[in-house]
Amino acid sequence: MLTDVIVSILLIGGAFMSLAAGIGLLRFPDLLSRMHAATKPQVLGLLLVLAALAVETGSWLLLPVLFLCWLFQLLTSPVSALMVGRTGYRTRHLRRELLTLDELDDVVERAIVDQAERQRPAGADGADAGVQDGPGGSAGAAR
Template sequence: MTIEQVMDVLGALCLVGGAVFALAAALGLVRFPGPLTRMHAATKPAVFGLLLVLAGVSLTLRDPKVITLLTVAVIMQVMTAPVSGHLVSRTAHRTGQWDEERIGIDQLADDQAAADDADDPVS
């Protein structure tokens, strides 16, 4: 078995693994009950699935130009997914669209109360 064949097999395995993670993320978006759990499904497995798919494509094609472009896509995805998940969770919290009964500790409410006290000119 040559090195090209090994890389093709590894690329195919990465593509299948990435597709499985993308499917898990899609099912999580449909099945999970609240925005916080959906945010988790939209960020973690979706990003990892995309990373596996891009790794599979780079292993299969083995072109430096393609690998460079896929590296940029990976960097952008890794930088933007946590930010979008954070914004979704804060928006859900501020608009009251999250399940307060299932959350044990609400640290964001404490932080917001402290910020409101600091902004109050009377105290």
């Protein structure tokens, strides 16, 4: 009886994480805020649901396997979120007016300036095409 109650609470918690992600995906305005909503069922929702399975089964032998499942998701989801977020920043799939602070902007500016200074000696050798290619290529490499 107590097991059923605990399992029910954990399951409903995990399901509400999924629902929160769905509502967040529907309502949030741009890619980065949607990514914020999307991580809830991937990590916390899966944790709650796997905990429900562990309580329901009630066997200690199962715990390492469930932890392995969760750990695998925990290792892979930040990497894919990083890739998606970086590509979103590069391809400008974000609404800048919604940002309070863009810490990456300064870094990109500095990297572009650095790269331009590094390319100046090479450009002085007489390769005009290389200099013209410079800003676009360095911006792409820096971001």
